[in-house]
Amino acid sequence: SQKIEQNSEALNIQEGKTATLTCNYTNYSPAYLQWYRQDPGRGPVFLLLIRENEKEKRKERLKVTFDTTLKQSLFHITASQPADSATYLCALSPLREAGNNRKLIWGLGTSLAVNP
Amino acid sequence: DSGVTQTPKHLITATGQRVTLRCSPRSGDLSVYWYQQSLDQGLQFLIQYYNGEERAKGNILERFSAQQFPDLHSELNLSSLELGDSALYFCASSPAGGSDWVAKNIQYFGAGTRLSVL
Numbered sequence: 001s002q003k004i005e006q007n008s009e010a011l012n013i014q015e016g017k018t019a020t021l022t023c024n025y026t027n028y029s030p031a032y033l034q035w036y037r038q039d040p041g042r043g044p045v046f047l048l049l050i051r052e053n054e055k056e057k058r059k060e061r062l063k064v065t066f067d068t069t070l071k072q073s074l075f076h077i078t079a080s081q082p083a084d085s086a087t088y089l090c091a092l093s094p095l096r097e098a099g100n101n102r103k104l105i106w107g108l109g110t111s112l113a114v115n116p
Numbered sequence: 117d118s119g120v121t122q123t124p125k126h127l128i129t130a131t132g133q134r135v136t137l138r139c140s141p142r143s144g145d146l147s148v149y150w151y152q153q154s155l156d157q158g159l160q161f162l163i164q165y166y167n168g169e170e171r172a173k174g175n176i177l178e179r180f181s182a183q184q185f186p187d188l189h190s191e192l193n194l195s196s197l198e199l200g201d202s203a204l205y206f207c208a209s210s211p212a213g214g215s216d217w218v219a220k221n222i223q224y225f226g227a228g229t230r231l232s233v234l
Contacts (some may be wrong), residue, residue: 032221043118043206043225044159048219089159093221100212102147102221103172108158 023090141209
């Protein structure tokens with residue numbers, strides 16, 4: 001069956017450390033994968049998109065990798081801050097020729113707590 | 117502020133009733149998506165509209181329906197409500213086509229409507 005999985009356990013780290021979150025998928029061949037941040041009671045906010053032919057993408061303190069052989073994406077936050085505390089969701093497009101159909105399949109998210 | 121507006125923010129109703137959730141996408145966005153989020157199931161894609169036409173369907177129940185109007189706002193209708201329909205309902209929008217491939221695949225979410233069915 002098709003699945004997208006993220007660490008179900010909350011991740012607690014110390015301020016200044018690097019947080020690494022994992023997204024694994026099975027039985028999909030996504031053309032791209034996205035990461036979003038969600039704060040309690042609010043809608044997800046887009047962070048990064050990585051395409052299947054890209055190994056790594058960076059934006060300020062954020063870095064995402066995409067390994068289509070391992071069927072895994074890693075999301076890193078360097079020099080983490082308490083303000084980075086939130087739930088992080090990965091999402092993939094199950095269709096390779098999406099056109100205007102941009103259905104996304106979402107992981108359940110990983111909760112990150114950065115302690116001062 | 118994402119630019120996507122959802123109303124109402126909260127809705128409390130009884131089982132068997134019908135409600136309508138409203139979404140105004142970002143200015144210029146042609147695609148609208150509806151999602152249901154509950155604690156145990158995460159974010160579930162319901163349906164997508166593009167410029168007034170249905171484009172993709174997810175796990176949307178037959179009791180639920182949606183439409184997108186000529187001014188691009190969208191409504192999600194939930195009928196014969198059950199306790200299990202209590203959840204956060206999100207609307208998202210994304211830009212039309214164009215040369216920026218990444219930009220048109222980003223979804224911008226509203227603040228959601230919290231539905232409580234008692």
